[in-house]
Amino acid sequence: MVGRLKHLTTVYSLCCPRHGPLICSRPISIPYRKMAGIPSTYNEPVHIAVIGGTGISSLPGFTLAATLDVETPWGKPSSPISILQHPSPTTGKPVAVAFLSRHGLHHEYAPHEVKNQANIAALRHMGVRTIIAFSAVGSLQEEVRPRDFVVPDQVIDRTKGIRPFTFFEGGMVGHVGFGDPFDKDLATIVRKCGHSLEGEGVTLHDRGTVITMEGPQFSTRAESNLYRSWGGTVINMSALPEAKLAREAEISYQMICMATDYDCWRGDGSEDVNVDMVMAHMKANSDNARRFVGAVLNELTKEEHGELVLAKHLEGQMRFAGAMTKEAGRTSAAKKKLQWLFPGYFD
């Protein structure tokens, strides 16, 4: 199903109208780097995060409440985490959303260098249970035109095993289901929000398979055609291992893709993908991208989605799935890291 997005003047609201700001069971206080004029600590829990990708290194329209420089057992995240706040138009109470820039503040991390483990661990640790991730993608299908949005429902892994891709290793073995790599209920909300913005010539595709390749070089024409023959809809370099780690961290995760090019499969004289092309489409459509994300954040703060935002349906799954290794086989190093990620699960 497709729909069209139009320009809106929506004010971003991040508060549940009935409950006010969503409340986490455990406040956080993490030592953060000091930045001029901006608090470097934040002592309230944060449940929703946005991961920005190529061309989206910030989310304007929100009040910056803090900038957090987090240290995790997996190192530092790709960027400081911005805590953004917006007062609810209904209650006036501020609700916080975390924002993290996947490739760093200055796009300094190549796809294989993104700090995926630290990114997801830091977000989980501060209470995040829902992530909306944004990605610039190449289109593998004629009908997905540059600047179209896709809410994917599947992924094919074409990374090369060189990226750290699990929290469960080094003496703590765990396996988690990944049949549906994105969260179905979260996807339904995201699609509804996309359709609520219909109009003015931007198309939303409700489903699709993302091919996640290693990069940083783009695909060969033979590879691009192979991915099309597999049923690939779009291609990027970043859905994995991000989505896998979010699943392991019991976080509800959905990627919103925006097509920026036709990769290199067309063979009709049209230009192959290049960075200028990607950035030009991202820039030209960045308002729509931000409005889309803003609409999703507005919706997620409604009371009816409270359980989903807290990922209650995933809560506790790793307590058992991550406990395959008998006590005698567990290393203290692995256990310590997982205890940081899942307090109380592996004591």
Ligand SMILES: CSC[C@H]1O[C@H](OP(=O)(O)O)[C@H](O)[C@@H]1O
């Ligand atoms: C600059 S083109 C390739 C680059 O763009 C996408 O980034 P992201 O997913 O973070 O928006 C793609 O995955 C590649 O990393």
Ligand SMILES: Nc1ncnc2[nH]cnc12
């Ligand atoms: N053609 C492409 N291949 C991989 N990642 C991309 N991101 C944007 N366009 C892309």
